[in-house]
Amino acid sequence: MINVIREPLIFEISSPGKSGVRLPALDVPEKLDVLEGLTVREDLEGFPEVSETEVTRHFTRLSQMNYCVDFGFYPLGSCTMKYNPKLNEKVAGMASLAGVHPLAPEKLAQGNLELMKTLEKLLCEITGMDAVSLQPAAGAHGELTGMMLIRAYHEAQGNPRKYVLIPDSAHGTNPSSAHICGYVVKEIKSNDKGTISLEDLAREMTEEVAALMVTNPNTLGVFESDICQIADIVHAKGGFVYMDGANLNALAGITRPGDMKVDVLHLNLHKTFSTPHGGGGPGSGPVAVKKILEPYLPVPIIEEKDGQYHLNYNRPKSIGRVKSFYGQFLVMLKALAYILALGPAGLREMTEIAVLNSNYIRKSLDGIYHLKYDSPTLHECVFSDKFQKDFGVSNLDISKRLLDYGLHPPTMSFPLIVHGALMIEPTETESRRDLDLFIEAMKAIDREARENPELLRTAPHITYVRRLDEVQAARNPVLRWEKK
Amino acid sequence: MSYIPISDQDKKEMLARIGVESVEDLFCCIPESIRLKGLLNLPGPLSEPEILEYFEERGKKNSFDRYLSFLGGGAYDHFIPAVVDYLSSRGEFVSPYTPYQPEVSQGTLQVIFEFQTLICQLTGLDIANASLYDGATGAAEAVLMANRVKNKKRLLVASNVHPEYRQVIYTYTRNLGLEVVEIPYDRLGRVDQKGLESAMNSHTSVLLCQSPNYFGVVEDLKSLGELTHRHDALLAVVISEPLSLGLLEAPGKLGADIVTGEAQSFGLPLSYGGPYLGFMACKKEFVRQLPGRIAGQTVDAEGRRGFVLTLSTREQHIRREKATSNICTNQAHCALRATIYLETLGRQGLKKLAWLNLQKAAYALEKLTSIPGVSRKFGGPVFNEFVLEFPTDWNRIKQKLEEKGILGGLALGDDYQGLEKCALVTITEKHSREKIDRYAEVLREVLK
Incomplete structure (x- = not known):
């Protein structure tokens, strides 16, 4: 059935004069002198003109060409394509939450700030870390933020350092994020078990290395059993252990990165915490840190005092902003609903x-x-x-x-x-x-x-x-x- | 409530096949010393009605919806046709991954291809990507891209670009040895061309400006383009209110080399700031430096048209540290919403909507500035936002307006010295004449 109809591009079924929307009439006096000083376009050349029926059929047919989790098994490794609970969509659609302007006065958005702070606290407990920023938009964005925190710390000590160590089994985003943060990537070869060799690490780890980026369990699904020794080697030279948290679905509730001596990690709310992938986003990539890196977190941070929530921008050591506003708020709501349900x-x-x-x-x-x-x-x-x-x-x-x-x-x-x-x-x-x-x-x-x-x-x-x-x-x- | 469809009997049989006694045994690779001894200290489990109630209660603590709001500044309250929510909530759009298997992802891929086309048509440029996180990261990616294209280390950023966008640019560039110079604005509220001319030198790769800018003023892109090109630099334009493109000339036609921005206006709710939708378009010759996913057209084994993700040698999963950006997951579902929105409005709808915004804003500007003590701060032409100047510090007036149920605008004094008495006021099609009149009435009262 679905393969019978070849769905054209919307532009190909467009015909002049149609529109799918009914807008209100202008209720103020029309004035043409407001165009003064503006360069107005002649037209929207090529823009589609279709009715609401045609739009509905177009997207319904397009949707039927997609495979999705609602339809069946989706075993993409490292992507954690789990079922997305429908309740969470309903929560994220609540107008009282989703309808708030991001620059509304804090006191008019106390509910939203409380929800974000609650999610931060729960993620701290799940990861064993001390503080969380919900601002990063996706996993790779969280990685970049995490590496910026590390760099800011080293800079404050007088030397940003030069290298970042990354195992050859790592996600491509790891070296890319380290590079955008101004670091030179040194690859570490995996041993015959598919894990990091302590000897190789000890040889590469110098005082010019800012951090080791490690995925645990790694992309083979293998747990780095020596993680604490790995961390000790890195820490002994003043470096940090960055953990790619993409695979947290193997650890949550069993062990915690914070207890493995990890200093900073990002989480993928769109993986471990069941928020839908939407065909490639939006995700959400909170960053969790130990106390030592907390002063460097992006601004603003959410603070609670006497039951009132407040955004603090006055953080002199902060790396600054990594995104407008506070992050992917609606995605956070879905993750919070999921954690509460479980x-x-x-x-x-x-x-x-x-x-x-x-x-x-x-x-x-x-x-x-x-x-x-x-x-x-x-x-x-x-x-x-x-x-x-x-x-x-x-x-x-x-x-x-x-x-x-x-x-x-x-x-x-x-x-x-x-x-x-x-x-x-x-x-x-x-x-x-x-x-x-x-x-x-x-x-x-x-x-x-x-x-x-x-x-x-x-x-x-x-x-x-x-x-x-x-x-x-x-x-x-x-x-x-x-x-x- | 763990959403787990494995029964105890299944579990027993599966463990037997694996050849272990218990699930515990599967975690033997994790050293005992770092294993949790008990359960985490988390609330729950909560039932479905309990969760709904929990969020409803928090919703009641948000009193924003009891106010008449004139806030904008990069987040706009536009009307969203019902068909956008309806179609975008289909599971086939909500629950797939990035389209790595094109044969079973033609829906997502064709939507991206249509989105790219719409962005090209709006911006007047040759190519566009599948999306970026938001306008702020789009602005940062744009200057980094210009820096790669020109291979020069100096970037000019107009000071009337959204303050949060500028902050993200600083965060992104500070570790890369790039020099960022801010260009002042003139009394029209536009980029000061004298200041720009004197800041330009042979090391400059780009001017990033915003239009309409953070003061709501539409820039003279043609002059800015000529000036930057004369110095062998690129013109990058960031747009936080893309609805303006339903009326204004496409920046690509006026000399912009890169156009990026925030497309929240196209069918995304305010969402307390996210998820929003970054977009980016550029001239064809820069395609290899464009960050993010791109969908392209091709043919299948039977010669039929199909779409795939393409030019991936720019991207992190292939190029690793040499990639144009580290972006992986983007804002696909937000781009879907924007595509449905734009195609529903279409050529006539978008033009009409832009016209409504322009006219209502003009009406509001006239109405509000007719109040004694209220004046227009900048003389430059505006679309649906403008800056008003008041006789005293805006924060005091703002407070009084709030007490009467009105959020009258955004303060500018925190970000711009000398604008402490000013506010940015935003009007959309959702502001009926009656609402605008009410604002004027209350403001008049407050200023008495």
Whole structure:
């Protein structure tokens, strides 16, 4: 049904004179002299003209071309694609909360400030850290903010330092954030267990190193068991341990970064705390710090005194602002509703089942797909296409074939240390039936790889479009519609 | 309430398949010494009705909605057609990830492609990205981009750019060895061209200005473009009220090389400041330096049109520390809302809405300045915001207005020396004549 209609671009179904909105008439005297001094545009050339019916059909049809968590299993590793509770959307839609202007006087927004402060406190408890800034807009933005805090601290001691150490298994945002913060990145090779080697770290860690950025569990899903020793090595040279909190869904309620001697980390509310990804945002990337970095947090910070909440901008050591206003407020509301719904036992259970589901998949597919590292894993596991490569089938082909089974593929080709990687993170919100559907599909695809590899190389077969030519897209970029 | 669909029986069978006794065993890789001994000290679990009540109670502590507000300054209260909320709340738009698998993400990708097209049409530039976090980070990304394009270390920023945007620019640039110089404004409230001329030198990569600027005044972009280009620098324009583009000439047609901004006005609620929607457009020749995701058109194996994320060699997941920006997750769902909003209004609707804002603001300006003691601070032309000057410190007047249920405008004295008696007043289509008249009436009373 949905593949029958090819949905054009809105510009292609536009015709003059139509509009989907009914605006009020002008209720003040019209004056033409207000245009004096303004350069007015002739027209909105090419802008669409459609009715409300056409808009509704257009977006309804477009929506039906999307795979989503509401539809099915979405095992993107490191992305934590868990179910998004509908209650949270209702909360974020409350006009009494969402209708407030960000520059409204504080005393007219006490409810919102209280909610933000409450979320800060709960995140401190969950992470074992001392203070939180909710301002960063997403994970990478949180990383950048965290690294800026570290730099500001070192600068205050007289030397910003030069290097940041990052394991080769890290997310691409880590080196990129460190670079934008003015640091030179030094990569640390993972050992044969897929983790950081203490010897290598000790050799690289000097007094010119500002920080180590570590993801724990790392992108293989492997917990850095030596994390406290790692932190000791870094601290001994006056450096900081930055933790990428993207994988907190493996730890919440079980252990806390703060107890692992981590100095600063960012959280992804859109991962661990269930806020929807929206097709690529908005996220929210709060930064949590130990006392030593607190004076450097972005302004404003929220303070509470005698039950009254207040925004404090007077923070001489602060790195300044990283975003307008206070962050992704509506996303914060959803995360807060989620934490309140779970409670302490629920949060722990969330982590336990996420790890159970991941290990269930790992065990079920072990031997059928190649596991480069046999270290125990937590919330995600990383297979590769090594066995299927013998039949001329790559991780890309396997992923595209999964689409024909009505399933979303895992993260592909990441982490970089596993060639042909298939990185699977099921999360705790998948039923046994959905896990088994995925496992059976992966087994069937392995059989197909042996018997009919061409079927995989030409997959997907039943989606709205077939495999897309990404090379052409990059070579001859067409980045907008233009009137012929 | 953990949203977990695994039963105790499932758990037992799954553990058996894995070959461990208990879930605890799966965490054996975490040293005992750092494991929590008990449960975290958190509230809850709360039931669904309890959670609703909890948030409703906090909502009651916000008294903002009991006031008649004339606040703007980068966050605008515009009317949002019902179809925007309805369509954008579909699960197929709310719950997918970034479109890494284009064959099952054509909805999201086509929306981004349409969004990019709309932004190009509005700004008069060749290409646009899929979104940035907000106007402030957009402004910071714009100057960093100009710096890469020109490979020069000096940036000029107009002092009438939104104060928060300027603060973010400082935060972003301070670690990169870049020099940021602020350009004063003139008595029209516009960038002071003499000051600009004297600040320009051969090391300057860009002038970033805002139009309409933080005083609501529309800049003379044509002159600014000519001046910056004469010095081999780029003109970057940041826009916090993009509805103005429904009326004003596209900055790209007036000489802007980069246009960035905040598109909250296009279908996003005030949301106490976020999530909002950053956008960025530029000339074609700068495409390799553009930050953020970009959707592009291509064909599938059967030759049919389709869309993919493209030019990703600019981005962090490929280039790592050499990427144009560290941005990964952006504001896709906000861009979706803006796309639905703009397509619903369309060519006629957007023009009409911009006209309503312009005319109502003009009416309000005339009405308010007819009150003895109230005058227009800057002579430059405005769209839907303007600065008024009062006989005494604005904070005192503001207080009295508040007591009568009116939020009369934003104070400027904290950010601009000499503007302690001034306020920025914002008018949108939601201000009926009656509301504007009421403001005038109360103000007259207060100033007596």
